[in-house]
Amino acid sequence: MWIRDSPSLFAYWFVISVHAVGMGLLVGASVIIDLRILGVARDVPLSPLRKLYGFVWLGFWIQVISGAMLIIAYPTKAYMNWDFYLKMTLITLSVVVMRMIWKRVFSDSTLKEADMMLKGKTLAMLSLILWLGAVTSGRMLAYTATHIRYDG
Protein backbone atom coordinates (compact mmCIF):
# COMPACT_ATOMS: atom_id res chain seq x y z
CA MET A 1 0.00 0.00 0.00
CA TRP A 2 2.75 2.38 0.90
CA ILE A 3 4.57 1.46 -2.28
CA ARG A 4 1.55 2.33 -4.38
CA ASP A 5 0.19 5.43 -2.76
CA SER A 6 3.22 7.19 -1.42
CA PRO A 7 3.90 10.28 -3.49
CA SER A 8 7.53 9.88 -2.55
CA LEU A 9 10.12 9.44 -5.25
CA PHE A 10 11.34 6.43 -3.36
CA ALA A 11 8.23 4.35 -3.53
CA TYR A 12 6.66 2.80 -6.62
CA TRP A 13 8.85 4.49 -9.21
CA PHE A 14 11.95 3.65 -7.27
CA VAL A 15 11.00 -0.02 -7.09
CA ILE A 16 10.20 -0.12 -10.79
CA SER A 17 13.55 1.55 -11.59
CA VAL A 18 15.35 -1.06 -9.51
CA HIS A 19 13.40 -3.72 -11.38
CA ALA A 20 14.67 -2.32 -14.72
CA VAL A 21 18.27 -2.11 -13.45
CA GLY A 22 18.03 -5.69 -12.14
CA MET A 23 16.75 -6.78 -15.55
CA GLY A 24 19.79 -5.17 -17.15
CA LEU A 25 22.08 -7.18 -14.87
CA LEU A 26 20.23 -10.49 -15.08
CA VAL A 27 19.39 -10.53 -18.78
CA GLY A 28 22.42 -8.51 -19.91
CA ALA A 29 24.89 -10.89 -18.25
CA SER A 30 22.95 -13.96 -19.44
CA VAL A 31 22.81 -12.72 -23.02
CA ILE A 32 26.57 -12.08 -23.05
CA ILE A 33 27.23 -15.64 -21.85
CA ASP A 34 24.85 -17.01 -24.51
CA LEU A 35 26.39 -14.93 -27.30
CA ARG A 36 29.91 -15.99 -26.38
CA ILE A 37 28.91 -19.67 -26.35
CA LEU A 38 27.36 -19.15 -29.79
CA GLY A 39 30.68 -17.86 -31.11
CA VAL A 40 30.51 -14.07 -30.75
CA ALA A 41 33.85 -12.54 -29.67
CA ARG A 42 35.79 -15.79 -29.92
CA ASP A 43 38.94 -14.07 -28.64
CA VAL A 44 37.29 -13.82 -25.22
CA PRO A 45 38.24 -16.93 -23.24
CA LEU A 46 35.04 -18.72 -22.27
CA SER A 47 35.79 -20.33 -18.93
CA PRO A 48 36.44 -17.08 -16.95
CA LEU A 49 32.92 -16.01 -17.93
CA ARG A 50 31.63 -18.37 -15.25
CA LYS A 51 32.31 -15.50 -12.85
CA LEU A 52 29.69 -13.50 -14.73
CA TYR A 53 27.16 -15.84 -13.11
CA GLY A 54 27.69 -13.84 -9.91
CA PHE A 55 26.04 -10.89 -11.69
CA VAL A 56 23.33 -13.15 -13.10
CA TRP A 57 22.32 -14.29 -9.61
CA LEU A 58 22.68 -10.81 -8.14
CA GLY A 59 20.32 -9.55 -10.84
CA PHE A 60 18.01 -12.48 -10.24
CA TRP A 61 17.57 -11.75 -6.52
CA ILE A 62 17.13 -8.04 -7.17
CA GLN A 63 14.32 -9.03 -9.55
CA VAL A 64 12.69 -11.42 -7.07
CA ILE A 65 12.64 -8.81 -4.30
CA SER A 66 11.65 -5.79 -6.40
CA GLY A 67 9.15 -7.93 -8.32
CA ALA A 68 7.53 -9.11 -5.08
CA MET A 69 7.23 -5.48 -3.97
CA LEU A 70 5.51 -4.58 -7.24
CA ILE A 71 3.02 -7.43 -6.74
CA ILE A 72 2.32 -6.25 -3.19
CA ALA A 73 1.64 -2.78 -4.59
CA TYR A 74 -0.75 -3.95 -7.31
CA PRO A 75 -1.76 -7.56 -6.58
CA THR A 76 -4.74 -7.70 -8.92
CA LYS A 77 -2.77 -6.14 -11.75
CA ALA A 78 -0.58 -9.23 -11.72
CA TYR A 79 -2.82 -12.06 -10.57
CA MET A 80 -5.74 -11.16 -12.82
CA ASN A 81 -3.55 -11.05 -15.92
CA TRP A 82 -2.78 -14.17 -17.97
CA ASP A 83 0.40 -12.48 -19.19
CA PHE A 84 1.74 -12.48 -15.64
CA TYR A 85 1.65 -16.30 -15.53
CA LEU A 86 3.30 -16.45 -18.96
CA LYS A 87 6.05 -14.16 -17.66
CA MET A 88 6.60 -16.29 -14.54
CA THR A 89 6.76 -19.45 -16.65
CA LEU A 90 9.25 -17.94 -19.11
CA ILE A 91 11.45 -16.60 -16.30
CA THR A 92 11.46 -19.98 -14.57
CA LEU A 93 12.44 -21.69 -17.82
CA SER A 94 15.10 -19.04 -18.55
CA VAL A 95 16.65 -19.47 -15.11
CA VAL A 96 16.53 -23.27 -15.38
CA VAL A 97 18.32 -23.06 -18.74
CA MET A 98 20.95 -20.72 -17.26
CA ARG A 99 21.55 -23.28 -14.50
CA MET A 100 21.82 -26.06 -17.08
CA ILE A 101 24.41 -24.03 -19.00
CA TRP A 102 26.30 -23.56 -15.73
CA LYS A 103 26.28 -27.30 -15.02
CA ARG A 104 27.01 -28.58 -18.52
CA VAL A 105 29.38 -25.91 -19.82
CA PHE A 106 31.08 -24.27 -16.85
CA SER A 107 31.28 -26.77 -14.01
CA ASP A 108 33.63 -29.23 -15.76
CA SER A 109 37.01 -27.51 -15.79
CA THR A 110 38.58 -30.26 -17.89
CA LEU A 111 36.47 -29.34 -20.91
CA LYS A 112 38.22 -27.69 -23.86
CA GLU A 113 36.74 -24.45 -25.15
CA ALA A 114 35.47 -26.01 -28.40
CA ASP A 115 33.67 -28.71 -26.39
CA MET A 116 32.16 -26.10 -24.09
CA MET A 117 30.78 -24.25 -27.10
CA LEU A 118 29.46 -27.44 -28.68
CA LYS A 119 27.76 -28.58 -25.48
CA GLY A 120 26.22 -25.20 -24.81
CA LYS A 121 25.10 -24.31 -28.32
CA THR A 122 21.49 -25.49 -28.18
CA LEU A 123 21.01 -24.29 -24.61
CA ALA A 124 22.43 -20.85 -25.42
CA MET A 125 20.07 -20.47 -28.35
CA LEU A 126 17.14 -21.60 -26.22
CA SER A 127 18.22 -19.20 -23.49
CA LEU A 128 18.23 -16.19 -25.87
CA ILE A 129 14.73 -17.04 -27.08
CA LEU A 130 13.42 -17.55 -23.54
CA TRP A 131 14.90 -14.27 -22.27
CA LEU A 132 13.43 -12.43 -25.24
CA GLY A 133 10.07 -13.94 -24.34
CA ALA A 134 10.47 -13.17 -20.65
CA VAL A 135 11.36 -9.50 -21.24
CA THR A 136 8.60 -9.10 -23.81
CA SER A 137 5.91 -10.65 -21.61
CA GLY A 138 7.16 -8.49 -18.73
CA ARG A 139 6.93 -5.33 -20.79
CA MET A 140 3.47 -6.32 -22.01
CA LEU A 141 2.14 -6.55 -18.43
CA ALA A 142 1.56 -2.81 -18.57
CA TYR A 143 -0.61 -3.16 -21.69
CA THR A 144 -2.56 -6.31 -20.89
CA ALA A 145 -3.59 -5.49 -17.32
CA THR A 146 -7.35 -5.42 -16.88
CA HIS A 147 -7.59 -4.90 -13.12
CA ILE A 148 -5.06 -2.27 -12.11
CA ARG A 149 -6.64 -1.99 -8.64
CA TYR A 150 -9.32 -3.84 -6.68
CA ASP A 151 -11.93 -1.33 -7.72
CA GLY A 152 -10.57 -0.95 -11.25
Place this chain on the structure above:
Amino acid sequence: MYSAHYHLLLNHWPILGTIIALGLFLVAIFANQESLKQISLVLIVFLALMSIPAYMSGNAAQQALKDAPDLSMTMVENHQGAAFISLLFMELTGGLALLGLWRYSIPRKKGYPGARLSVGVTGIVLLFLVTTVAMMGITGNTGGNIRHPEIVTEPGAISALGTLGGKIVPMVQDFVINYSMWIWPILEDLHFIGLILLVGALGLLNIRILGFLKPLPVAALHRFVPWAIVGFAINIVTGILFFIGMPNFYTNNPDFQWKMAFMVAAGTDLLLFYCTSAFRSVADVGPGDEAPFTAKLVAASSLFLWFSLIVLGRYMPFFEVLQ
Protein backbone atom coordinates in the same frame (compact mmCIF):
# COMPACT_ATOMS: atom_id res chain seq x y z
CA MET B 1 14.70 29.15 -18.01
CA TYR B 2 11.85 27.86 -20.17
CA SER B 3 12.01 24.69 -22.23
CA ALA B 4 11.93 26.85 -25.34
CA HIS B 5 15.35 28.21 -24.39
CA TYR B 6 16.81 24.81 -25.12
CA HIS B 7 15.87 25.13 -28.77
CA LEU B 8 17.68 28.45 -29.05
CA LEU B 9 20.64 26.93 -27.25
CA LEU B 10 20.82 23.81 -29.40
CA ASN B 11 19.54 24.66 -32.86
CA HIS B 12 22.69 26.20 -34.31
CA TRP B 13 24.92 23.30 -33.35
CA PRO B 14 23.93 21.00 -36.22
CA ILE B 15 24.20 23.82 -38.78
CA LEU B 16 27.56 25.26 -37.79
CA GLY B 17 28.85 21.95 -36.51
CA THR B 18 28.35 20.07 -39.76
CA ILE B 19 29.97 22.91 -41.72
CA ILE B 20 33.00 22.79 -39.41
CA ALA B 21 33.10 18.99 -39.62
CA LEU B 22 32.93 19.14 -43.40
CA GLY B 23 35.79 21.65 -43.58
CA LEU B 24 37.87 19.62 -41.16
CA PHE B 25 37.18 16.39 -43.03
CA LEU B 26 38.17 17.95 -46.37
CA VAL B 27 41.41 19.28 -44.90
CA ALA B 28 42.10 15.84 -43.42
CA ILE B 29 41.50 14.15 -46.77
CA PHE B 30 43.75 16.54 -48.70
CA ALA B 31 46.45 16.48 -46.05
CA ASN B 32 46.00 12.70 -45.80
CA GLN B 33 46.07 12.92 -42.01
CA GLU B 34 44.44 9.90 -40.35
CA SER B 35 44.27 11.54 -36.92
CA LEU B 36 42.48 14.55 -38.38
CA LYS B 37 40.06 12.25 -40.21
CA GLN B 38 39.38 10.56 -36.91
CA ILE B 39 38.63 13.89 -35.23
CA SER B 40 36.24 14.85 -38.05
CA LEU B 41 34.39 11.54 -37.72
CA VAL B 42 34.12 11.95 -33.93
CA LEU B 43 32.68 15.43 -34.48
CA ILE B 44 30.13 14.08 -36.97
CA VAL B 45 28.92 11.35 -34.60
CA PHE B 46 28.78 13.84 -31.72
CA LEU B 47 26.64 16.17 -33.85
CA ALA B 48 24.35 13.26 -34.68
CA LEU B 49 23.79 12.89 -30.92
CA MET B 50 23.31 16.64 -30.35
CA SER B 51 20.84 16.92 -33.22
CA ILE B 52 18.37 14.70 -31.36
CA PRO B 53 17.69 17.16 -28.49
CA ALA B 54 17.97 20.02 -31.01
CA TYR B 55 15.09 18.52 -33.00
CA MET B 56 13.03 17.64 -29.93
CA SER B 57 13.40 21.04 -28.27
CA GLY B 58 11.70 22.52 -31.32
CA ASN B 59 8.41 21.36 -29.89
CA ALA B 60 8.96 23.53 -26.82
CA ALA B 61 9.56 26.54 -29.05
CA GLN B 62 6.36 25.74 -30.93
CA GLN B 63 4.38 25.49 -27.69
CA ALA B 64 5.80 28.78 -26.48
CA LEU B 65 4.81 30.52 -29.73
CA LYS B 66 1.50 28.86 -30.44
CA ASP B 67 -0.61 31.78 -29.21
CA ALA B 68 1.47 34.48 -30.89
CA PRO B 69 -0.93 36.39 -33.18
CA ASP B 70 1.48 36.73 -36.10
CA LEU B 71 2.65 33.12 -36.08
CA SER B 72 2.35 31.22 -39.33
CA MET B 73 1.63 27.57 -38.56
CA THR B 74 2.46 26.72 -42.16
CA MET B 75 5.97 28.01 -41.63
CA VAL B 76 6.33 26.14 -38.35
CA GLU B 77 5.22 22.87 -39.95
CA ASN B 78 7.50 23.53 -42.90
CA HIS B 79 10.42 24.06 -40.53
CA GLN B 80 9.58 20.92 -38.57
CA GLY B 81 9.37 18.89 -41.78
CA ALA B 82 12.76 20.13 -42.97
CA ALA B 83 14.20 19.47 -39.51
CA PHE B 84 12.89 15.91 -39.50
CA ILE B 85 14.49 15.00 -42.84
CA SER B 86 17.70 16.76 -41.80
CA LEU B 87 17.70 14.75 -38.56
CA LEU B 88 17.22 11.55 -40.54
CA PHE B 89 20.22 12.35 -42.76
CA MET B 90 22.26 13.54 -39.78
CA GLU B 91 21.71 10.19 -38.03
CA LEU B 92 22.57 8.24 -41.20
CA THR B 93 25.72 10.33 -41.64
CA GLY B 94 26.58 9.76 -37.98
CA GLY B 95 26.11 6.01 -38.38
CA LEU B 96 28.37 5.92 -41.44
CA ALA B 97 30.98 8.06 -39.68
CA LEU B 98 30.91 5.65 -36.73
CA LEU B 99 31.44 2.77 -39.13
CA GLY B 100 34.50 4.54 -40.49
CA LEU B 101 35.68 5.43 -37.00
CA TRP B 102 35.46 1.83 -35.84
CA ARG B 103 38.61 0.69 -37.61
CA TYR B 104 40.69 3.16 -35.60
CA SER B 105 39.55 1.58 -32.34
CA ILE B 106 40.26 -2.07 -33.17
CA PRO B 107 43.14 -3.29 -31.00
CA ARG B 108 46.21 -4.21 -33.07
CA LYS B 109 49.41 -6.01 -32.36
CA LYS B 110 52.53 -3.95 -31.90
CA GLY B 111 54.35 -3.07 -35.10
CA TYR B 112 51.18 -3.39 -37.18
CA PRO B 113 50.65 -0.31 -39.37
CA GLY B 114 48.02 2.14 -38.13
CA ALA B 115 44.45 2.07 -39.41
CA ARG B 116 43.54 3.95 -42.55
CA LEU B 117 40.13 5.10 -43.66
CA SER B 118 39.16 3.40 -46.94
CA VAL B 119 38.35 5.47 -50.02
CA GLY B 120 34.84 3.99 -50.16
CA VAL B 121 33.91 4.96 -46.60
CA THR B 122 35.52 8.40 -47.03
CA GLY B 123 33.49 8.99 -50.17
CA ILE B 124 30.15 7.90 -48.76
CA VAL B 125 30.60 9.83 -45.50
CA LEU B 126 31.55 12.90 -47.52
CA LEU B 127 28.50 12.53 -49.76
CA PHE B 128 26.11 12.19 -46.82
CA LEU B 129 27.82 15.00 -44.92
CA VAL B 130 27.48 17.43 -47.83
CA THR B 131 23.79 16.50 -48.15
CA THR B 132 23.28 17.00 -44.42
CA VAL B 133 25.03 20.39 -44.47
CA ALA B 134 22.69 21.52 -47.27
CA MET B 135 19.61 20.23 -45.45
CA MET B 136 20.63 21.78 -42.15
CA GLY B 137 21.01 25.09 -44.02
CA ILE B 138 17.46 24.80 -45.35
CA THR B 139 16.18 23.83 -41.92
CA GLY B 140 17.92 26.80 -40.32
CA ASN B 141 16.48 29.13 -42.93
CA THR B 142 12.91 27.87 -42.57
CA GLY B 143 13.29 28.15 -38.80
CA GLY B 144 14.69 31.66 -38.94
CA ASN B 145 11.86 32.77 -41.21
CA ILE B 146 9.33 31.98 -38.46
CA ARG B 147 10.46 34.72 -36.10
CA HIS B 148 12.77 36.92 -38.18
CA PRO B 149 10.81 38.87 -40.81
CA GLU B 150 13.96 40.87 -41.57
CA ILE B 151 15.51 37.87 -43.37
CA VAL B 152 12.43 36.82 -45.36
CA THR B 153 13.00 37.65 -49.02
CA GLU B 154 9.88 36.07 -50.45
CA PRO B 155 6.95 36.23 -48.05
CA GLY B 156 4.98 33.03 -47.96
CA ALA B 157 7.72 31.02 -49.63
CA ILE B 158 8.28 27.56 -48.17
CA SER B 159 10.87 24.94 -48.94
CA ALA B 160 10.14 21.73 -50.83
CA LEU B 161 12.17 19.80 -48.26
CA GLY B 162 9.94 21.14 -45.51
CA THR B 163 6.78 20.30 -47.46
CA LEU B 164 7.95 16.73 -47.93
CA GLY B 165 8.98 16.35 -44.29
CA GLY B 166 5.81 18.09 -43.18
CA LYS B 167 3.89 15.23 -44.80
CA ILE B 168 6.09 12.50 -43.31
CA VAL B 169 6.04 13.62 -39.65
CA PRO B 170 2.23 13.30 -39.22
CA MET B 171 2.35 9.97 -41.06
CA VAL B 172 4.96 8.64 -38.64
CA GLN B 173 2.98 10.00 -35.69
CA ASP B 174 -0.19 8.40 -36.99
CA PHE B 175 1.62 5.09 -37.42
CA VAL B 176 3.04 5.13 -33.89
CA ILE B 177 -0.24 6.12 -32.22
CA ASN B 178 -3.11 4.93 -34.40
CA TYR B 179 -1.97 2.14 -36.70
CA SER B 180 -2.36 -0.46 -33.99
CA MET B 181 -2.57 -0.35 -30.22
CA TRP B 182 0.40 -2.73 -30.25
CA ILE B 183 2.90 -0.46 -32.00
CA TRP B 184 3.72 1.45 -28.80
CA PRO B 185 4.21 -1.71 -26.68
CA ILE B 186 6.41 -3.25 -29.41
CA LEU B 187 8.56 -0.10 -29.49
CA GLU B 188 8.81 -0.21 -25.68
CA ASP B 189 9.88 -3.83 -25.88
CA LEU B 190 12.55 -3.01 -28.46
CA HIS B 191 13.70 -0.11 -26.28
CA PHE B 192 14.24 -2.59 -23.41
CA ILE B 193 16.07 -5.04 -25.68
CA GLY B 194 18.37 -2.22 -26.74
CA LEU B 195 18.95 -1.47 -23.06
CA ILE B 196 19.89 -5.09 -22.38
CA LEU B 197 22.42 -5.14 -25.24
CA LEU B 198 23.94 -1.88 -23.99
CA VAL B 199 24.16 -2.93 -20.36
CA GLY B 200 25.32 -6.46 -21.17
CA ALA B 201 28.07 -5.57 -23.62
CA LEU B 202 29.35 -2.36 -22.02
CA GLY B 203 28.75 -3.69 -18.52
CA LEU B 204 31.08 -6.62 -19.05
CA LEU B 205 33.81 -4.44 -20.58
CA ASN B 206 33.48 -1.86 -17.81
CA ILE B 207 33.51 -4.30 -14.89
CA ARG B 208 36.57 -5.99 -16.38
CA ILE B 209 38.38 -2.65 -16.55
CA LEU B 210 37.31 -1.99 -12.96
CA GLY B 211 38.98 -5.24 -11.91
CA PHE B 212 36.30 -7.97 -11.95
CA LEU B 213 36.78 -11.09 -14.13
CA LYS B 214 40.47 -10.35 -14.44
CA PRO B 215 41.36 -13.47 -16.47
CA LEU B 216 39.65 -11.77 -19.44
CA PRO B 217 41.93 -9.76 -21.77
CA VAL B 218 40.42 -6.29 -22.32
CA ALA B 219 41.24 -6.16 -26.05
CA ALA B 220 39.06 -9.21 -26.78
CA LEU B 221 36.05 -7.59 -25.09
CA HIS B 222 36.12 -4.88 -27.74
CA ARG B 223 34.31 -7.39 -29.96
CA PHE B 224 31.21 -6.97 -27.79
CA VAL B 225 31.10 -3.17 -28.26
CA PRO B 226 29.28 -3.38 -31.64
CA TRP B 227 26.44 -5.13 -29.80
CA ALA B 228 26.21 -2.14 -27.49
CA ILE B 229 26.19 0.20 -30.48
CA VAL B 230 23.38 -1.81 -32.08
CA GLY B 231 21.47 -1.53 -28.79
CA PHE B 232 22.08 2.22 -28.70
CA ALA B 233 20.93 2.58 -32.33
CA ILE B 234 17.72 0.63 -31.57
CA ASN B 235 17.07 2.92 -28.62
CA ILE B 236 17.73 6.10 -30.59
CA VAL B 237 15.31 5.04 -33.32
CA THR B 238 12.60 3.85 -30.92
CA GLY B 239 13.18 6.89 -28.69
CA ILE B 240 12.70 9.29 -31.61
CA LEU B 241 9.53 7.39 -32.57
CA PHE B 242 8.18 7.76 -28.99
CA PHE B 243 8.84 11.48 -29.18
CA ILE B 244 7.18 11.89 -32.57
CA GLY B 245 4.24 9.84 -31.29
CA MET B 246 3.57 11.95 -28.19
CA PRO B 247 5.81 15.06 -28.28
CA ASN B 248 3.80 16.97 -25.68
CA PHE B 249 4.22 14.16 -23.17
CA TYR B 250 7.98 14.72 -23.16
CA THR B 251 8.71 18.34 -24.06
CA ASN B 252 8.34 20.00 -20.66
CA ASN B 253 9.11 16.94 -18.58
CA PRO B 254 12.31 17.76 -16.59
CA ASP B 255 13.07 14.07 -16.33
CA PHE B 256 13.07 13.81 -20.13
CA GLN B 257 15.33 16.85 -20.44
CA TRP B 258 17.80 15.27 -18.03
CA LYS B 259 17.57 12.00 -19.90
CA MET B 260 18.50 13.68 -23.19
CA ALA B 261 21.48 15.37 -21.52
CA PHE B 262 22.57 12.01 -20.11
CA MET B 263 21.97 10.35 -23.48
CA VAL B 264 24.36 12.77 -25.20
CA ALA B 265 26.89 12.35 -22.36
CA ALA B 266 26.71 8.55 -22.32
CA GLY B 267 26.84 8.38 -26.13
CA THR B 268 29.86 10.70 -26.19
CA ASP B 269 31.55 8.59 -23.51
CA LEU B 270 31.02 5.46 -25.60
CA LEU B 271 32.13 7.30 -28.74
CA LEU B 272 35.30 8.85 -27.36
CA PHE B 273 36.69 6.05 -25.26
CA TYR B 274 35.54 2.83 -26.92
CA CYS B 275 35.12 3.77 -30.59
CA THR B 276 38.36 5.68 -31.25
CA SER B 277 42.06 4.92 -31.04
CA ALA B 278 41.77 5.92 -27.36
CA PHE B 279 40.66 2.33 -26.75
CA ARG B 280 44.11 1.13 -27.75
CA SER B 281 45.51 2.51 -24.49
CA VAL B 282 43.65 -0.20 -22.55
CA ALA B 283 43.96 -2.85 -25.25
CA ASP B 284 47.23 -4.19 -23.86
CA VAL B 285 45.64 -4.94 -20.48
CA GLY B 286 46.00 -8.70 -20.70
CA PRO B 287 44.70 -11.56 -18.57
CA GLY B 288 45.27 -10.82 -14.87
CA ASP B 289 46.53 -7.27 -15.53
CA GLU B 290 45.28 -4.25 -13.63
CA ALA B 291 43.86 -1.47 -15.82
CA PRO B 292 45.26 2.05 -15.38
CA PHE B 293 43.41 4.38 -13.01
CA THR B 294 42.16 6.70 -15.77
CA ALA B 295 40.63 3.73 -17.60
CA LYS B 296 38.83 2.76 -14.39
CA LEU B 297 37.50 6.29 -14.11
CA VAL B 298 36.13 6.05 -17.66
CA ALA B 299 34.60 2.64 -16.95
CA ALA B 300 32.94 3.91 -13.77
CA SER B 301 31.58 6.98 -15.57
CA SER B 302 30.22 4.78 -18.35
CA LEU B 303 28.42 2.49 -15.87
CA PHE B 304 27.06 5.50 -13.98
CA LEU B 305 25.76 7.20 -17.13
CA TRP B 306 24.06 4.13 -18.61
CA PHE B 307 22.43 3.06 -15.36
CA SER B 308 21.29 6.66 -14.80
CA LEU B 309 19.62 6.53 -18.20
CA ILE B 310 17.63 3.45 -17.14
CA VAL B 311 16.49 5.12 -13.93
CA LEU B 312 15.65 8.40 -15.72
CA GLY B 313 13.70 6.39 -18.28
CA ARG B 314 11.67 4.60 -15.64
CA TYR B 315 10.92 7.82 -13.74
CA MET B 316 9.57 9.51 -16.89
CA PRO B 317 5.85 8.79 -16.27
CA PHE B 318 6.20 9.86 -12.62
CA PHE B 319 7.28 13.36 -13.64
CA GLU B 320 4.49 13.46 -16.19
CA VAL B 321 2.01 12.85 -13.34
CA LEU B 322 3.57 15.70 -11.36
CA GLN B 323 2.93 18.30 -14.06
